[in-house]
Amino acid sequence: xxxxxxxxxxxxxxxxxxxxxxxxxxxxxxxxxxxxxxxxxxxxxxxxxxxxxxxxxxxxxxxxxxxxxxxxxxxxxxxxxxxxxxxxxxxxxxxxxxxxxxxxxxxxxxxxxxxxxxxxxxxxxxxxxxxxxxxxxxxxxxxxxxxxxxxxxxxxxxxxxxxxxxxxxxxxxxxxxxxxxxxxxxxxxxxxxxxxxxxxxxxxxxxxxxxxxxxxxxxxxxx
Numbered sequence: 001x002x003x004x005x006x007x008x009x010x011x012x013x014x015x016x017x018x019x020x021x022x023x024x025x026x027x028x029x030x031x032x033x034x035x036x037x038x039x040x041x042x043x044x045x046x047x048x049x050x051x052x053x054x055x056x057x058x059x060x061x062x063x064x065x066x067x068x069x070x071x072x073x074x075x076x077x078x079x080x081x082x083x084x085x086x087x088x089x090x091x092x093x094x095x096x097x098x099x100x101x102x103x104x105x106x107x108x109x110x111x112x113x114x115x116x117x118x119x120x121x122x123x124x125x126x127x128x129x130x131x132x133x134x135x136x137x138x139x140x141x142x143x144x145x146x147x148x149x150x151x152x153x154x155x156x157x158x159x160x161x162x163x164x165x166x167x168x169x170x171x172x173x174x175x176x177x178x179x180x181x182x183x184x185x186x187x188x189x190x191x192x193x194x195x196x197x198x199x200x201x202x203x204x205x206x207x208x209x210x211x212x213x214x215x216x217x218x219x220x221x222x223x
Contacts, residue, residue, distance in 0.1 A: 103170065140223065
């Protein structure tokens with residue numbers, strides 16, 4: 001079954017990682033995969049463009065079906081293989097609603113994180129302003145505090161009491177935050193969640209190889 005699947009991915013990319021976690025959770029091992037380098041520009045290679053014309057990773061294909069957007073790929077895998085592996089969409093309406101809410105809020109979290117981490121890369125030097133840096137940093141602080149509050153309750157997961165698609169999709173973003181120096185002491189609930197899920201088999205098996213080989217960064221150490 002998984003032999004009909006192809007995943008082209010980059011190490012440390014939350015969108016790529018969430019698809020890998022979903023594949024593991026659904027017991028879809030043995031798929032065709034290739035690790036590509038963003039630094040070498042391999043995401044713009046012919047191999048990627050044949051699947052993803054945008055020249056972005058992940059590039060995911062199941063038989064003749066292409067689903068490159070990572071949210072869509074994760075939802076596709078859960079819906080196509082409902083009876084296989086772990087159930088990732090709760091049956092209860094309340095938990096299902098919360099799960100979907102957190103899934104799509106994850107886009108805001110990643111965007112605010114990217115606004116801080118990639119500012120100097122995305123904005124030409126002549127157009128940079130300290131006020132923008134300060135504004136982006138404050139927005140990220142508030143966003144992280146929001147997620148810290150979400151994990152204050154007894155559930156332990158983003159969508160309630162059970163591991164769900166919300167965790168598959170958002171955990172890589174939270175891990176990205178700590179990888180770049182997010183202070184665990186400032187966000188104990190997020191840190192506990194981050195460290196607990198590090199030991200989950202699907203996450204442990206797909207941990208970004210570049211993260212294992214190199215130390216984290218400290219760009220967010222003051223948050």
